[in-house]
Amino acid sequence: MHTRNVNTAAQASSERWGKNQPDDVVTQQRALFTQLAGVWNLQLTLEAEAQEVFRLLRALADNAFSIAVMEDSRIHPLTAKQVIQYWLDAKKLAVHLYAGTGAGAWECVRNKLEEDITFARELLQLNPAEDA
Template structure:
């Protein structure tokens, strides 16, 4: 086994979706929302408008993540890695660019996503039973 191949593969995989990188296979909706999260921080607007856009975008992202679920039959629904990566990137953006507002919005969005995933699983089980 060639150790140089391992080093190359490791560096390539870590560079695929880092800051400024695109996430391979991410849905267009998630990619667009990530772009807006970054852009809105720099736009001139009222604080209440920024708050509304941040909360709304994160909630819409949670809905988009739910739309990518490929298997609702398990308590932890299965989804593409790209959706998980996009969600993680949204967290990083919200917490690093928006401070306390980002923390509040992120906490709210995480609770919302948990509820939506739990509800989706419950609906799937109810349809089968």
């Protein structure tokens, strides 16, 4: 590969991901996942625990969505496997540690994420990218 091609590829990658580089988001996901695992140790009231579990699950979902690439031809957005893996593992952890509270919070956040994806897809259809 020529140097010019490498420089162009690096530039395209930066433009594609914007501020949220996949490595940065993976680091954030890992930190959020660790926080989720430790909520039970904070000895919060049930209501405060539910709010914190919801907040962390929502942050995990937002991170996953923040680097997703929406394409007209795909049903689901493209995202880095390591980023989405923390989101999927968070469901298991939330259900295991927080039982019904965790399952309910995860389902609520999953529904919101689905709405966000649907909204982004509708925007994409309203404003299709111009062919270069």
